[in-house]
Amino acid sequence: MDGFQKRLSESLQLRLSVALSLAILLVALLAGVFAFVSAIDEAHEMQDESLRHVAVLFDRQHMTLRYPAGEHVAGDDEESRIIVQYLADSHLAVGNDDSVIPLPFPTTLADGLTTLNIAGEDFRALVRTTATGERIVVAQEIGVRNKEARESAWRSLLPFMILFPVLLLLVSDLVRKLFRPIASLSAEIDQRDKQALHPIDEQHLPTEIRPFVVAINRLLARVAQSMENQRRFIADAAHELRSPMTALSLQAERLAATELPAPARERLLPLSRGIERSRQLIDQLLALAAAQSSPERALTRVSVHQIYRRVLEDLLPQAERKSIDIGVEGDEDVQLTVNEMDLLILVKNLADNAIRYTPAGGRVDLSVERTAASIVLQVRDSGPGISAEEQARVFDPFYRSMGTDESGSGLGLSIVKAIAERMGAQVRLGFTDEAAHSGLCVSVLLKADSTS
Ligand SMILES: Nc1ncnc2c1ncn2[C@@H]1O[C@H](COP(=O)(O)OP(=O)(O)OP(=O)(O)O)[C@@H](O)[C@H]1O
Ligand SMILES: [Mg+2]
Structure with a gap:
């Protein structure tokens, strides 16, 4: 219960659902009581009307009565039967049993409807003077009348009983739909990258939020x-x-x-x-500061192989010092529409890492490949690689793995990530040799439309 109260005080959606459900319940209850009471009244009126109809019919058809004197008229409709008798015959009544007619009605009864107790049973009776001057009484047991009225009143409640749960379902569905913009808004903000500080589009939001x-x-x-x-x-x-x-x-x-x-x-x-x-x-x-700053950069058509060649020229002495075999793999070149300096710095940082962290005598390969959906630039080395646990952390500024003798600032991969984000590219780390979990393989995935 405490948990529910806490959720209730915290959730506007739950509060609205509960308040609307209670309001519906209250209205349904009031309407139900009103319908029940008026259905009972109506049933009673109709029953009085039936008494009147029987009396009128009896009068118009000039019927005469013959009592099944001393006989029981008990049958399957004994309960609901309407009794008709001459008022003057009331003194012929035998015993106190109301299943035997005539019944002992007081002969002094005035014309019209009345409720009275005969032989311990309540009756609703209509007294009428016929055209021939005889006074007849048409009567029915009150207990039977009430039972019939109650049954019909319960029947009148049936629509409420069906509509109430339907209405509750409708309300909860409606409330959930009303709050959907908030849920999708928070999902959109949650999915954002931590650098994405652009404003939230407020045009299609409800005025309340x-x-x-x-x-x-x-x-x-x-x-x-x-x-x-x-x-x-x-x-x-x-x-x-x-x-x-x-x-x-x-x-x-x-x-x-x-x-x-x-x-x-x-x-x-x-x-x-x-x-x-x-x-x-x-x-x-x-x-890093330049890569993270937002000003628009000039975009030009750049050959990836040419960028690779420029990087190799810069880093060849470093590679030769360690006898590392560095080169470009594959003949197919790709033209990209990017900022040339950005791409150069990105590739240089990856190649520099590959040479630096690969032991002497190792191998570094640069390649570019075009697939249906993207263009993949890869830098693979035969070094120790980066363990899966560390792969997410190496992009943090100043993060450096323990146990490396190489000097460095820990900013290279942060620069790569910032540039890739600006290009709309993704950077993925993996192993050159997946089975042995060795060698770092960095893939930069660009959308295919970067070529246009
Ligand atoms: N090719 C690689 N093989 C193994 N480990 C690597 C490789 N590239 C990066 N690392 C690990 O990731 C860490 C972060 O690399 P990053 O390029 O960001 O910084 P750095 O190379 O130490 O410094 P900087 O590049 O700024 O001079 C490195 O310290 C290194 O431990
Ligand atoms: Mg580096």
């Missing part, structure tokens, strides 16, 4: 603005750090070119590496 949605849209706009400010701050900070870092790296290079004592040269090496790592971090931060 529109102000709420307008307020949510204003909040979304404020959140989007504050995220944009944050991004800009990071981009500005990275930009500002770039010049002193370049200067530092230049100084370190110059220092390396001078005569230095052996211990100083030994210490210069980690210093230069640190400066280089910081430069890479700043470059990645700038790339």
Whole structure:
């Protein structure tokens, strides 16, 4: 009960359903009582009318009576029978048994309808003086009349009994339909990506929830603005750090070119590496800020193989240092309509990871394939791959797997994801060798219309 009350206080839909059901129940009850009472009244009136008809018929047809004196008239309709007798014959009544006529009606009864008790039984009786001057009494047992009236009254309640559950079902269905826009609205918001802060379309919503949605849209706009400010701050900070870092790296290079004592040269090496790592971090931060910012980018027709070649030119020295066999697989090229810089950065980050995390002597393959529904760009390596548990986390900024000797900022895959989202592409991680669970295979799926 407590649970129901809690749900009732929390759910507007449940409250509306319960309130409407109670209102229907109350109206049905009142209408039922009214119908029941008036059906009983009507039945009684009709029964009085039948008494009158019998009396009139008896009078018009000039009927005469013959009593089955001393005989029982008990039969199958004994209960509902209408008794007709001359009022003057009441004194002929035998015993107190009302199944024997004539019955002992008081001879002083006035013409018209009356209710009276004869031999312990209540009767409704109509006294009439006929055209021949005789006074007749037409009577019926009250108990029988009431039973018949009640039966007919119950019959009059039948439509209410059928309509009530139908109405309840209709109301609950109607309420559910009325609240459907809210359910579909929350489903739409739930399905959104965390970066999708565009306003909710309020045009087709009921006016009652529109102000709420307008307020949510204003909040979304404020959140989007504050995220944009944050991004800009990071981009500005990275930009500002770039010049002193370049200067530092230049100084370190110059220092390396001078005569230095052996211990100083030994210490210069980690210093230069640190400066280089910081430069890479700043470059990645700038790339991420650019990938996440919203301005429209110029779209051009780009050959995927050409992008691959440019990336290979950049990364070949790195691959050669580790004796990694890197190359493009397949001859079929695909032309895409995308921002060239975006695609270049995306492929470069994936290829850079593949070379970096694949042990020396390994293999890295870049490929592009067109299927009926999409275009799939793949970067496969023969390294250790990423375990299924970690696959979702590696896209988080600054996330780096434990146990790798390679240096890195942990931003590469975040940049890939941001660029893919902007392109309307999906990034999937898998294994190059599914059976052995080894080697990372990154697939970037673009819609087929990206080629047009
Ligand atoms: N090809 C791969 N094979 C194995 N692990 C990988 C591969 N690519 C990425 N990872 C794992 O995912 C983590 C996140 O990669 P990500 O590219 O985002 O960052 P990073 O390479 O560490 O730094 P950055 O790319 O910014 O220099 C890496 O630290 C690495 O552990
Ligand atoms: Mg990386």
